[in-house]
Amino acid sequence: MNRRERQQAILRIVETQAISTQAELAAALRDEGHDVVQTTVSRDVAELGLVKVRAPSGRLVYAASDTSDADRLRAIGAAMRRYAVGVEAAGPLVIVTTPSGYASALAQAIDEGRHPSIAGTLAGDNTIFVVPRDGTGTPAALAEELGGHLSAT
Numbered sequence: 001m002n003r004r005e006r007q008q009a010i011l012r013i014v015e016t017q018a019i020s021t022q023a024e025l026a027a028a029l030r031d032e033g034h035d036v037v038q039t040t041v042s043r044d045v046a047e048l049g050l051v052k053v054r055a056p057s058g059r060l061v062y063a064a065s066d067t068s069d070a071d072r073l074r075a076i077g078a079a080m081r082r083y084a085v086g087v088e089a090a091g092p093l094v095i096v097t098t099p100s101g102y103a104s105a106l107a108q109a110i111d112e113g114r115h116p117s118i119a120g121t122l123a124g125d126n127t128i129f130v131v132p133r134d135g136t137g138t139p140a141a142l143a144e145e146l147g148g149h150l151s152a153t
Contacts, residue, residue, distance in 0.1 A: 003044075006029070006034060006036065006040075006044060007044050007047070007048055009029060009032060009034060010025065010029070010041075010044055010045075010048060010050075011048065011064055013025065013028045013029065013032075014050060014061070014062040014063060014064065015063075015064065018055050018057065018059060018061045019061055019062045020052075020059055020060060020061050020062070022038055022041045022042055022045060023038060025041050025045070025062065026038050026041045029041070045062070048064070048065070049064075049065035050062045050063065050064065050065065051063055051064075051065050051072075051112050051114075052108075052112050053071060053072065053075045053112070054074075054075040054078045054079060054109065058078070058082065060109070060112075072112075072113045072114055072115075073113060073115065075109060075112070075113050076109060076110055076113035076115055076146075076149075077149040079105075079106050079109030079110065079113075080096075080106070080146055080149035080150060081149055081150065082106075083098045083099075083102045083103075083105060083106040083109075084096050084097070084098055084106060084146075084149070084150055085097050085098060085099060085150075086147075086150075087143050087146045087147035087150065088143055088147075089138070089139040089140040089142070089143040090139070091139070092131075092132070092139055093129050093130060093131060093132075093139060094129075094130040094132065094139050094142050094143045094146060095127060095128070095129060095130070096127070096128040096130060096146065097126060097127055097128075098126050098127075098128070099126060100125055100126045101125060101126070102126065103123040103124055103125055103126050103127055103128050104123045106123070106128060107121040107122070107123035107128045108123075110128070110130065116133070116136065117132055117133055117136040117137055117142050117145075118130055118131065118132060118133060118142070119131045119132065119133040119134075130142070130146070
């Protein structure tokens with residue numbers, strides 16, 4: 001099997017199965033008869049630009065990078081509802097608080113969601129600094145948007 005065929009198989013697998021890790025992806029490829037090792041899968045994941053999105057089950061799973069903007073924003077909302085306990089604007093930043101130990105998981109979900117108004121995040125144990133992208137509105141407006149997910153059902 002060549003690289004193109006293997007990568008097509010990967011895209012098909014992540015479209016039809018809930019795959020959360022490279023090890024799971026390698027196992028799924030082997031189940032289909034492809035002889036792969038984790039390092040090859042890792043390289044393919046990077047080349048294909050796979051991203052992780054929140055599945056309806058709440059689990060982060062691989063998806064093709066052409067996942068719609070609406071899906072990515074829904075994933076951010078789901079992660080906010082699951083992990084965040086507070087949101088506030090503070091100067092040029094938005095501060096998101098979580099229970100102890102959850103900030104990193106939420107920051108990763110926000111970063112992977114590629115919100116158009118967020119340049120990036122920095123996470124501690126229970127606090128995330130969200131950096132708004134220049135020219136996309138005020139930190140207060142972004143804080144209001146993110147905080148709106150906390151009361152949404």
